[in-house]
Amino acid sequence: MNTFFDFFTINLLSSSLRLATPVILAALAAALCNRAGVLNLAIEGEMLWGSFIAIVATYLFRNHTVLGVMHPVLATYLGVFVAMIFGAMMGWFFAWLHTRFRVDLVILSIAINMLASETTVYLMRVLFHQSGTWSDPSIVQLPSYSLPLISRIPMLGKLFSGYNIIVYATWVLAIIMVILFSKTKYGRYLKAVGENPEAARSVGISVKKVQYSALILSGSMACLGGAFLSVGHLTLFTRDMSSGRGWLGNAAALFGFNNPGGSFFAGLFFGIADAVALRLQNVTKIPPYVIQILPYFLTLVILGLVSYKAKLQKSRNSLH
Known part of the structure; x- marks a missing residue:
């Protein structure tokens, strides 16, 4: 028992919440x-584009703004914001190609x-003359924040406090989407369009607008x-x-x-x-490459279970 708790420590769980953040956002x-x-x-x-745009925009805001050198933390926040706007534009472009040209x-x-994959490497070479990894000393990480009340609780403080704004935003976003899907008209429109677009269109729901909004929001996330x-x-x-985090999502x-x-708990x-x-x-002493495939092996197992459950459900429905 001591060995179990020596392995699954609060630090491990805290690291899990941090590492799960991009996967949860991809899942949502x-x-x-x-x-x-x-x-x-x-x-x-x-x-991948979000990673590249965020750090490049942060670098440019930090060193090449019209108003002079910008505060490093503000530059980082603006870099994240630019990445989200770029993602929304990518989602719009994705939706436009699909709905307009039926791609x-x-x-x-x-x-x-x-x-x-290829364009980010090309731009990294052109802009910064690097091919594998690029960074700059002027770029700072998003700061971490302690939650006022929770941080004072011995166990919960270490587990749920001390993260940056994206981690907290991910938790809030999951709650908002739960409410959005189950309690709002937009959630009902999403379900209707996903299950039967023609039926949704016949009752006056704009299938195009719903799908555009879904792709734009998903690109930003x-x-x-x-x-x-x-x-x-x-x-x-x-x-x-x-x-591979997008595929895991x-x-x-x-x-x-x-x-x-x-999706939140699956990403977690x-x-x-x-x-x-x-x-x-x-x-x-297990070889690192064996350990690194663990999340992807679990992905295959989970997809197999989901497929098997869907097959069982289909068989039951056919019997009825």
Whole structure:
């Protein structure tokens, strides 16, 4: 028992919450699109763009503003904001291509992911003459904040306090989406459009507007998750920095049955798996590459379980 608690410490759980943040944001973005009936597999590429845009914008605000040198923390916040705006624009472009020209969503997603992977490396070489990793001493990480009351509670203070604004915003966003999906007219519109677009259109619901809004919001959330990686968790950009977190987010949304609450806890599960994998590298002699595949192995297991449950549900429905 002592060995168990020596391994699963408060620090490990705190690290899990931090590592889960980009996956949860990706999961919420995927759940929103899936609920609206638009499969967004470009979240991986959107996260990568978010990482790149956030750190480049932070650098430019810090060193090349019209008003002179900007305060480093303000520059970082503005960099995150620019990344979110860029993500919304990407979501709009995604929706425009799909609704205007009927471009297949899967093909479009693959193209965006490939373009993000190669274009970010190209721009890093052109702008900063680096090919693998880029950073600058003028860039500072998003500051962490202690919650006024919770931080004074011995155990809860260490677990739920001391994070940056993106972590807290992710928790609030999940709660807002739960209310949005279950208690608002927009949530009912999302469900109607996702289940039967023609029926939704026949009762006056604008399918185009609903799908546009879902893709725009999901793009902004995905880029917020990417910004967390480059300026919220680290202060650098590296090639393919999203490192599969967008795909994990899609898997978490499926595991959570496209519900914000379920997607949140599924994303948290992947964060725990990631933190455990990092912890195992320090306390065991298992080869690192074996440990690093743990989250992705769990993804396959979860997708298999979801598929099996859906098959059982379909069989039961056919019997009735």
